[in-house]
Amino acid sequence: MTKIVYVEPNGNAIETEAVNGSTVMETAIMNGVPGIVAECGGACTCATCHVYVDDAWTEAVGGPSNMEEDMLDFAFDVKTASRLSCQIKVKDELDGLIVHVPARQG
Ligand code: FES
Numbered sequence: 414m415t416k417i418v419y420v421e422p423n424g425n426a427i428e429t430e431a432v433n434g435s436t437v438m439e440t441a442i443m444n445g446v447p448g449i450v451a452e453c454g455g456a457c458t459c460a461t462c463h464v465y466v467d468d469a470w471t472e473a474v475g476g477p478s479n480m481e482e483d484m485l486d487f488a489f490d491v492k493t494a495s496r497l498s499c500q501i502k503v504k505d506e507l508d509g510l511i512v513h514v515p516a517r518q519g
Contacts (some may be wrong), residue, residue, distance in 0.1 A: 415507055416429070416509050420514070421514050436499050436501060436502055438455055446497055459484075460485060460497060463496075467510075468509035
């Protein structure tokens with residue numbers, strides 16, 4: 414199991430145990446993380462799974478694909494650390510990953 418931490422806009426941290434091979438979005442939904450809506454179910458067509466990757470983790474997570482980057486145009490308050498959480502696969506190397514949930518979502 415891989416630990417993924419979601420930080421809500423108010424600073425509250427939600428720690429979860431994620432299954433490798435699943436996504437950061439799926440883990441959020443399974444754990445009822447508020448603010449991760451995921452309307453399209455992970456098809457990269459809604460941008461309501463938008464998160465900010467914590468500064469300490471941007472390198473390990475990597476950047477978005479071209480398709481994801483196009484979809485991020487539809488997210489609110491996009492920053493350089495923005496990613497769509499349905500496009501981040503959980504793996505051992507991301508154990509302890511911290512992502513921040515935006516204040517508003519699609
Ligand atoms: Fe729709 Fe990620 S769940 S883009």
